Amino acid sequence: MSARGIELHGPWGHVFGPLDLDIDGGGVTVLAAQSGAARTALLMALCGRMRLTRGSLTVLGYANKPTKVFAHSAIACLNELDEVRPSVTVQDLVTEQIRWNSPWYRLVPRVDEGGVENMCAHVFGDIERPALHAFVDDLPEIQQLLLRIAVANTRRPPLLVVGRLDRIADDGERSAVLERLVSLGESQSVITADVNPVSAHCGVRGVIDMHGLLGAGDIGVMTKAR
Incomplete structure (x- = not known):
């Protein structure tokens, strides 16, 4: 990934830039920056x-082609x-994603524990899987985040972007999530952000x-999202 002079302006003014940025492929890269709309917009x-708004951005070999990058990346x-609605269960969320990934003509029944395991195993590693009928909003924070990553990363594209790492209150859980991202970085390029120091x-x-x-x-930047 290579960025030269990239800038973004929202409806109410300047958001970030100009910025130059180089990120090597593979592994986990952490952007250490203040949380807020500017960091979110950059991710x-x-x-x-x-x-x-302006500048040159090359990602995965695609120069200034966000549509191509969109097709070869995931974000969580x-x-x-x-964001997941409070009334959604783990079963609902996993089933919906599998149906979204399947051809329109294929009937996909609601998943069981095996379906949750198949989707979560690669991301969760040794961390306990979420219960099938639990509401996502009631899960421990680490399970919520890893589940959202698993759902977003079902196709395992070359690039995975993960936000919100520094919103995990517990230091141990934040380290555990970072360890799982490092594991994913063995086969993908992973970019995340954290305002906290990273060892x-x-x-x-x-x-x-x-x-x-x-x-x-600028909070108004989100109206410019794709």
Whole structure:
């Protein structure tokens, strides 16, 4: 990934930029930056979910082609895109995603525990799977986040973007989620963001310090999302 002079302006003004950014393929890259709409917008732009105002962005070999990047990437844990309603159960969420991925003519029954296991195993690793009939909103925070990643990452595209890592209150759970992202980074390029310091020994490929480059941003930017 290579960005040169990228900028974004929302309906009410400047959001971020100009920025230069280089990210190598593979592993986990953490963008260390203040949380807010600007950071969210940057994550969305890097995976083709938001069009830049100006600048050049090459991702996965596609230069200034957000539609191509969109087709070869996944994004999870950004409420602007994948927030789950409180009344949705684990069974409903997994079933809906499987139906979405299936051909229109194929009848997909509601999943059982095996269906949840098939979707979650690669992302969850040794972490306990969510109960089939539990409401997603009632799950422990770590299970909520990993479930959202599993649902978004069913096709395992080359690029996976994960937001909201620094909103995990428990340090141990945040470390556990990061460990799972490092595992996913063995076969994908994973980009996430965290306002908190990230240890150089936690297995991430790189940490890019963007403090001072990304502010809180303009909340109106989300009206420009793809």
